[in-house]
Amino acid sequence: MDPRxxxxxxxxxxxxxxxxxxxVGLTWTAAPGRTREExxxxxxxxxxxPGGRHGTAATVAGDVYGVIASYIGSLAGVRPPDxxxxxxxxxxxVAVASLPFQFLPLVIAAAGKRDERREVDRxxxxxxxxxxxxxxxxxxxxxxx
Numbered sequence: 001m002d003p004r005x006x007x008x009x010x011x012x013x014x015x016x017x018x019x020x021x022x023x024v025g026l027t028w029t030a031a032p033g034r035t036r037e038e039x040x041x042x043x044x045x046x047x048x049x050p051g052g053r054h055g056t057a058a059t060v061a062g063d064v065y066g067v068i069a070s071y072i073g074s075l076a077g078v079r080p081p082d083x084x085x086x087x088x089x090x091x092x093x094v095a096v097a098s099l100p101f102q103f104l105p106l107v108i109a110a111a112g113k114r115d116e117r118r119e120v121d122r123x124x125x126x127x128x129x130x131x132x133x134x135x136x137x138x139x140x141x142x143x144x145x
Contacts, residue, residue, distance in 0.1 A: 013043065027055070030049050062083075064109070
């Protein structure tokens, strides 16, 4: 049995990794039900299914770089400025000085997604083993345990 399908008897929900408004609503949970109560009951019965787009390291990093670009644009006067002139000059100097380190958001996003995938695989293997052995999953998994 593929461990990723072992959890199909459990309530599955989608989780958004939206860091900006342009990603909100691109991931959702679908379950039968016309009312809130019917929807939640369907989730409890394990009928929920995630839908939409799965965030990747590139999408998370793209959001971060978009925020950085918008901030630098406001400092450079390309976008509506949020800062007074003397402070704008100081912030722009710090932004320029930090340019060599602008690869860090991508590295951090990639590491986070790697860890997320590792935890999902570990949880699915744990659940698959419990289902195959006929034992109940008694306690929630502790991250990294």
